[in-house]
Amino acid sequence: GDSVTQMEGPVTLSEEAFLTINCTYTATGYPSLFWYVQYPGEGLQLLLKATKADDKGSNKGFEATYRKETTSFHLEKGSVQVSDSAVYFCALFIKAAGNKLTFGGGTRVLVKP
Amino acid sequence: DAGVIQSPRHEVTEMGQEVTLRCKPISGHNSLFWYRQTMMRGLELLIYFNNNVPIDDSGMPEDRFSAKMPNASFSTLKIQPSEPRDSAVYFCASSPPVRDGPYQPQHFGDGTRLSIL
Numbered sequence: 001g002d003s004v005t006q007m008e009g010p011v012t013l014s015e016e017a018f019l020t021i022n023c024t025y026t027a028t029g030y031p032s033l034f035w036y037v038q039y040p041g042e043g044l045q046l047l048l049k050a051t052k053a054d055d056k057g058s059n060k061g062f063e064a065t066y067r068k069e070t071t072s073f074h075l076e077k078g079s080v081q082v083s084d085s086a087v088y089f090c091a092l093f094i095k096a097a098g099n100k101l102t103f104g105g106g107t108r109v110l111v112k113p
Numbered sequence: 114d115a116g117v118i119q120s121p122r123h124e125v126t127e128m129g130q131e132v133t134l135r136c137k138p139i140s141g142h143n144s145l146f147w148y149r150q151t152m153m154r155g156l157e158l159l160i161y162f163n164n165n166v167p168i169d170d171s172g173m174p175e176d177r178f179s180a181k182m183p184n185a186s187f188s189t190l191k192i193q194p195s196e197p198r199d200s201a202v203y204f205c206a207s208s209p210p211v212r213d214g215p216y217q218p219q220h221f222g223d224g225t226r227l228s229i230l
Contacts, residue, residue, distance in 0.1 A: 099208065
């Protein structure tokens with residue numbers, strides 16, 4: 001079946017550090033890929049997406065590139081802020097599988113001042 | 114625009130009681146999802162509806178859980194009887210119709226934090 005694997009957290013880093021969260025997937029079809037972010041006390045919200053190979057999604061300084069050859073969609077940010085402290089979820093969607101997302105386990109990120 | 118609205122935001126009740134969680138999706142969205150989030154199990158999809166019809170309820174943990182969507186603007190998730198292990202944050206999400214265009218992302222509510230004593 002379809003699945004998403006992301007690095008376990010928590011990831012703790014200092015402000016202005018470089019952040020990478022690894023995400024790999026297995027899928028029976030050609031998925032669209034997403035990163036969602038969950039701030040404390042809130043629901044998930046879409047951070048960025050990529051719908052085909054080599055697409056780069058970007059938003060709020062975060063980037064992720066759809067790598068079909070390595071089945072990966074790693075999230076990066078060059079200089080994190082305290083406000084980036086959150087849980088990040090990688091997810092995939094395959095239309096033929098119905099209108100639902102397959103989520104990874106989430107990675108908690110804590111940015112210290 | 115109003116987002117997905119869930120109520121209550123917090124619920125504390127004793128085991129054995131019936132619990133009803135409510136969700137109002139975004140107007141025009143035709144898919145609705147119920148999730149449960151715990152530290153141990155992460156984010157789990159319980160059930161989802163398309164055009165008010167349950168499509169996949171394979172994530173519903175057991176018969177104590179039931180979900181309904183009587184119309185396009187309202188859904189409930191009910192637990193009867195509730196148990197301490199049901200304590201979690203329950204999220205509702207909705208998404209627009211998936212036609213031939215690109216996928217439309219799910220929009221999440223802020224969740225209901227449920228504590229069963």
